[in-house]
Amino acid sequence: MNLKFFQPENWRGALSGALLAVTLGVTLDLIHLGDGLVRWSYDLFFTFRQSPPPSEVVIVYQDEDSYKQLEQSVTSWDRTLHAQLLDRLKADQARAVVFDILFEVPRNPESDRLFAETIRTNGRVVLGGLHYDSSGFEGKARASVRPHAPFAEAAAGWGNVMLPVDADFGIRQHLIGGERVPGLDWRAAQIIGAPVTRIAENRFVKRWLNYYGPPDTFEHRSYYQAIDPDGVPEGFFRDKVVYVGGRTLAGLPGEDRDAFRTPFTWRNNVFCPGVEIHATALVNLLRQDWLTRPVPAIELGLLLVGGLLLGGGLAQFHPSLATMWAALTAAFVVGLSFLLFVQARVWFPWLLVVAVQIPAAWFSSVVFNSMKLHVQKKLLTQSLELHLAPGRVKQILNSKELLRPGGELWTISILFSDIANFVGISEKMPPDDLLKLLNKYFEASLGCIHKTDGTLVKLIGDAIFAVWNAPIEQVDHRERACRAALMLRDQLIKLDTSDRGIPMRTRIGLHVGPACVGNVGSSVRFDYTAIGENVNLASRMESLNKHLGTDILATGEIQSAVEKTLVSRKLGDFRLRGFARLVAVHELIGTLDVEESTRPWRDAFAEGVAHFQRRAFDEAVASFKRTLELHPNDGPSHFYLETIPHLREQTLSADWHGEIEMKEK
Numbered sequence: 001m002n003l004k005f006f007q008p009e010n011w012r013g014a015l016s017g018a019l020l021a022v023t024l025g026v027t028l029d030l031i032h033l034g035d036g037l038v039r040w041s042y043d044l045f046f047t048f049r050q051s052p053p054p055s056e057v058v059i060v061y062q063d064e065d066s067y068k069q070l071e072q073s074v075t076s077w078d079r080t081l082h083a084q085l086l087d088r089l090k091a092d093q094a095r096a097v098v099f100d101i102l103f104e105v106p107r108n109p110e111s112d113r114l115f116a117e118t119i120r121t122n123g124r125v126v127l128g129g130l131h132y133d134s135s136g137f138e139g140k141a142r143a144s145v146r147p148h149a150p151f152a153e154a155a156a157g158w159g160n161v162m163l164p165v166d167a168d169f170g171i172r173q174h175l176i177g178g179e180r181v182p183g184l185d186w187r188a189a190q191i192i193g194a195p196v197t198r199i200a201e202n203r204f205v206k207r208w209l210n211y212y213g214p215p216d217t218f219e220h221r222s223y224y225q226a227i228d229p230d231g232v233p234e235g236f237f238r239d240k241v242v243y244v245g246g247r248t249l250a251g252l253p254g255e256d257r258d259a260f261r262t263p264f265t266w267r268n269n270v271f272c273p274g275v276e277i278h279a280t281a282l283v284n285l286l287r288q289d290w291l292t293r294p295v296p297a298i299e300l301g302l303l304l305v306g307g308l309l310l311g312g313g314l315a316q317f318h319p320s321l322a323t324m325w326a327a328l329t330a331a332f333v334v335g336l337s338f339l340l341f342v343q344a345r346v347w348f349p350w351l352l353v354v355a356v357q358i359p360a361a362w363f364s365s366v367v368f369n370s371m372k373l374h375v376q377k378k379l380l381t382q383s384l385e386l387h388l389a390p391g392r393v394k395q396i397l398n399s400k401e402l403l404r405p406g407g408e409l410w411t412i413s414i415l416f417s418d419i420a421n422f423v424g425i426s427e428k429m430p431p432d433d434l435l436k437l438l439n440k441y442f443e444a445s446l447g448c449i450h451k452t453d454g455t456l457v458k459l460i461g462d463a464i465f466a467v468w469n470a471p472i473e474q475v476d477h478r479e480r481a482c483r484a485a486l487m488l489r490d491q492l493i494k495l496d497t498s499d500r501g502i503p504m505r506t507r508i509g510l511h512v513g514p515a516c517v518g519n520v521g522s523s524v525r526f527d528y529t530a531i532g533e534n535v536n537l538a539s540r541m542e543s544l545n546k547h548l549g550t551d552i553l554a555t556g557e558i559q560s561a562v563e564k565t566l567v568s569r570k571l572g573d574f575r576l577r578g579f580a581r582l583v584a585v586h587e588l589i590g591t592l593d594v595e596e597s598t599r600p601w602r603d604a605f606a607e608g609v610a611h612f613q614r615r616a617f618d619e620a621v622a623s624f625k626r627t628l629e630l631h632p633n634d635g636p637s638h639f640y641l642e643t644i645p646h647l648r649e650q651t652l653s654a655d656w657h658g659e660i661e662m663k664e665k
Contacts, residue, residue: 037351043263045341051212057279058240059220063247066223079111083118084227092237096124098188100245100275103147120154126188128161131181159187170261174207185281208291214264215272245275310361319366326362330354407518410470413481414538418463420505448487452480470517478561509541510554540576549635556584569602575661601631613658
């Protein structure tokens with residue numbers, strides 16, 4: 001992975017992504033807007049974790065069947081029945097009895113006396129009460145609803161039955177209780193002698209409920225079964241903590257029902273009786289397997305660091321890679337969170353990372369990198385349009401391998417051109433006018449190259465360097481280059497500085513051969529070039545024009561491809577400076593529609609060259625003069641007429657066959 005942190009644009013993306021991820025994660029953790037995700041972070045893993053049912057507790061329910069069987073009303077339960085239950089549980093040697101029922105007011109004196117006596121006789125009975133103190137019950141005044149005094153005095157203790165209810169009516173935390181009155185389950189754990197209760201300060205530690213399963217996970221019986229000798233077998237309650245409480249009755253609209261949401265409610269919409277939640281809390285304390293959550297400072301620190309890493313890290317990747325890394329990171333966070341939940345019984349709001357921070361960092365990365373890629377593509381397109389015809393740009397953009405920096409050996413057709421007597425033209429024109437003239441010249445020139453799908457390599461002053469058959473193969477690249485040269489010449493014949501009487505002419509050199517070509521820029525800046533001996537030869541051909549008085553010169557290698565489709569003539573064999581081999585030089589004249597009109601003077605010139613190569617200089621001079629009569633101002637004829645006198649003065653070697661050696665550049 002190549003993290004380009006030190007590039008300014010990546011710093012900006014990393015900072016914006018990190019800021020967004022950190023802000024959302026930390027803010028949602030601090031305010032209530034994120035409470036839903038926090039609660040789901042607690043709930044979800046319970047569904048995928050398997051736990052054996054607890055064996056420490058049995059629940060006795062005051063349920064609908066019990067009301068019917070025992071002929072009791074909801075608002076008035078005969079406390080004699082409670083005395084019978086305590087007698088049964090004592091006989092069965094139950095470990096303790098915990099009533100999740102309020103006994104705050106006296107009723108029948110005789111039944112109350114009997115109930116108080118059985119509480120005292122049992123010796124391990126914990127009663128429920130209400131206490132609003134510093135327990136976090138918002139909107140409640142400091143007050144207590146104690147059990148009826150005779151019951152409280154007879155019991156081993158009493159505790160607060162209120163459960164800390166979340167906004168979704170779910171129970172997730174243990175009740176700490178007030179400074180003076182502990183929660184019901186903590187009091188029961190004290191009576192039983194749970195090790196965690198031996199240190200008083202432990203009560204004020206925040207604990208989260210470790211649910212062992214959905215409602216009815218605990219062993220339970222109806223009240224009427226528990227007091228019936230035949231209802232449950234003898235010894236059923238031995239060594240068990242027995243919780244006694246109500247179960248929601250059907251058909252009681254408006255009743256304050258003691259049933260709450262648990263981590264399993266979302267799956268089956270079943271609410272759990274409060275007494276079973278109390279039983280869960282007690283087993284947590286007995287086993288010391290409650291859940292913990294990092295303190296706020298650590299949690300916020302994790303969200304801060306996570307947001308920085310996510311926002312900064314994902315910004316470094318292309319959108320497709322950022323999506324992959326975001327998905328992998330989310331899977332890692334979920335897996336690690338589940339492992340901590342199962343093995344270490346630690347939970348934290350991981351959904352703030354998975355559902356908020358990762359999507360935010362991913363979104364920021366995609367937006368940032370998409371914008372960056374868009375800008376880069378625009379820049380690359382502009383860069384490509386300097387080299388290629390508009391129709392070719394899209395094709396190149398879709399061929400990523402062509403954009404990679406580096407060079408390869410290609411056989412290419414090469415064109416070099418420049419403006420004849422450009423120095424003289426520039427001396428006669430103000431700079432502003434000269435710039436306008438060059439713009440018109442390059443616009444016309446590049447149009448000719450692009451029409452034949454050529455690739456502009458460089459503009460050097462008034463010179464043009466273009467190639468064909470690279471970066472995309474072209475079967476007819478030699479003909480394309482030659483036709484581009486003719487179009488360029490014809491276009492520039494029309495382009496002149498008529499207001500100043502300065503004609504515009506261009507000199508063009510053409511050659512074909514292997515060269516090392518490739519992008520020497522970068523993946524976002526296309527700077528195509530070609531180097532090698534054949535490139536130099538094309539440049540030499542362009543320079544040769546000024547000696548021969550021609551516009552377009554082509555080597556035999558490229559001219560041979562168009563000898564049947566374009567009109568040309570061979571000017572002879574030349575030995576150019578820097579090249580040991582002879583080069584057959586041809587002049588491109590035009591398309592086939594000028595073939596007949598140019599034939600007389602081309603034939604006369606061909607005869608002159610043939611005489612010249614046989615050393616028949618007198619006959620050659622006559623042929624070149626006849627050529628000038630037919631085609632006045634013919635540059636190659638003047639060149640030969642000037643060259644022949646010099647050759648007459650020299651002693652030519654026996655193997656000389658008409659080649660001309662050019663010693664100048």
